[in-house]
Amino acid sequence: MEWIDHWEHAYAASVPTTTLCPFCGIDSVIAGATGCPVTGEFPTRMNRRWF
Known part of the structure; x- marks a missing residue:
C-alpha cells in the first residue's frame, strides 16, 4: 500500500491515515x-454511488 499523508498523534509518532488503491x-x-x-457487487455499487 502507498500512503499519501500522515497525522500527528499526541501520544505516538506520525501515523499514515490515507492509503491509495x-x-x-x-x-x-x-x-x-x-x-x-x-x-x-458491493465495491461496484459504492463506486457508482460515490464516484
Whole structure:
C-alpha cells in the first residue's frame, strides 16, 4: 500500500491515515476490517454511488 499523508498523534509518532488503491490509485479504500464486503457487487455499487 502507498500512503499519501500522515497525522500527528499526541501520544505516538506520525501515523499514515490515507492509503491509495493499488488498482486505480484513488484515495478511498475500504479495509476488510470494517465489516463491509469488499468483494462481489458491493465495491461496484459504492463506486457508482460515490464516484
